[in-house]
Amino acid sequence: MNIDSVEQIIRARRTIRTVSDQTISLEVIDELLTSSSYAPYHSKEEPWEVIIVANPCDRQLFVEKIMDSYDRLDTWANYDPQNVTKAKKRTREYFLDVPLTLIVTAPICESEKLNLEAIGAVSAFIQNFQLAAWSRDIGVTWRTIPVIFDEVFKQAVGVETNRQIIGLLDISVVDATMKLPTSRRKPVEQWTTHLSDKLTDIKGSN
Numbered sequence: 001m002n003i004d005s006v007e008q009i010i011r012a013r014r015t016i017r018t019v020s021d022q023t024i025s026l027e028v029i030d031e032l033l034t035s036s037s038y039a040p041y042h043s044k045e046e047p048w049e050v051i052i053v054a055n056p057c058d059r060q061l062f063v064e065k066i067m068d069s070y071d072r073l074d075t076w077a078n079y080d081p082q083n084v085t086k087a088k089k090r091t092r093e094y095f096l097d098v099p100l101t102l103i104v105t106a107p108i109c110e111s112e113k114l115n116l117e118a119i120g121a122v123s124a125f126i127q128n129f130q131l132a133a134w135s136r137d138i139g140v141t142w143r144t145i146p147v148i149f150d151e152v153f154k155q156a157v158g159v160e161t162n163r164q165i166i167g168l169l170d171i172s173v174v175d176a177t178m179k180l181p182t183s184r185r186k187p188v189e190q191w192t193t194h195l196s197d198k199l200t201d202i203k204g205s206n
C-alpha cells in the first residue's frame with residue numbers, strides 16, 4: 001500500500017459545493033459504496049444503509065420533499081422577507097442541479113454506547129466514500145441540513161422510523177473549470193496535550 005498517496009488524498013480532498021452537469025454512472029457509485037463499506041464497525045451487522053437519488057423522477061420528488069420540509073420547519077423565517085422568494089428559488093435550483101445524492105443512515109440505538117458506535121461507524125463509511133470519490137475526481141458535500149431531523153421528511157424519502165440520517169451526500173464530478181476551495185487546519189500543537197500537562201492545568205485552575 002502506498003501510504004503517501006492515502007495521506008495525499010486525505011489532505012487534498014475538499015468539500016465541493018458547486019456541481020457539474022456530467023453524469024456519474026451507477027456502476028461507479030456501487031464501486032465507491034463497496035469500498036466505503038470496508039469502514040470499521042462495532043455492531044452485529046454493518047450499520048449503514050444508503051438510499052440513492054439518481055434518476056430525474058427521484059430527484060424531482062426528493063427536491064419537493066426538501067422544499068416541503070423547509071416550509072414545515074419555518075426555515076425561511078430566518079431570511080429577510082424581501083429575499084425569501086429568491087432564496088427558495090436558489091435552493092430549489094441547487095438541489096435540482098445536483099447530479100446524484102446519497103441519503104446515508106444509521107440505526108437509532110437506545111443505548112448511548114451503541115448509538116455512538118453506529119454514528120461513528122457510519123461517519124467513517126461516509127469519509128471513506130469522500131476519499132474514494134476524490135481519488136476519482138468526484139466531489140462530495142456532506143450535508144446535515146435541518147430536514148434530516150424532520151420525521152415527516154424522513155418518512156417521505158423512505159427512511160425507516162428506527163433509523164437516523166447521518167448525512168445527505170451531494171455528489172458531482174469535479175471538472176477542470178471549478179475553483180477548488182482552500183481549507184486550513186490548526187497546527188497539531190494547538191489541539192494536543194500530554195495527560196500530565198492536562199492534569200497540571202486542571203489542578204492549577206482549581
Ligand SMILES: Cc1cc2nc3c(=O)[nH]c(=O)nc-3n(C[C@H](O)[C@H](O)[C@H](O)COP(=O)(O)O)c2cc1C
Binds near residue numbers: 015142
Ligand atoms: C458532520 C458534517 C456535517 C456537514 N454539514 C454540512 C452542511 O450541512 N452544509 C455544508 O455546506 N457543508 C457541510 N459539511 C461540510 C463542512 O462544512 C466541511 O467539511 C468543512 O467546511 C471543511 O471543509 P473541507 O471538507 O473542504 O475540508 C459538513 C461536514 C460534516 C463532517
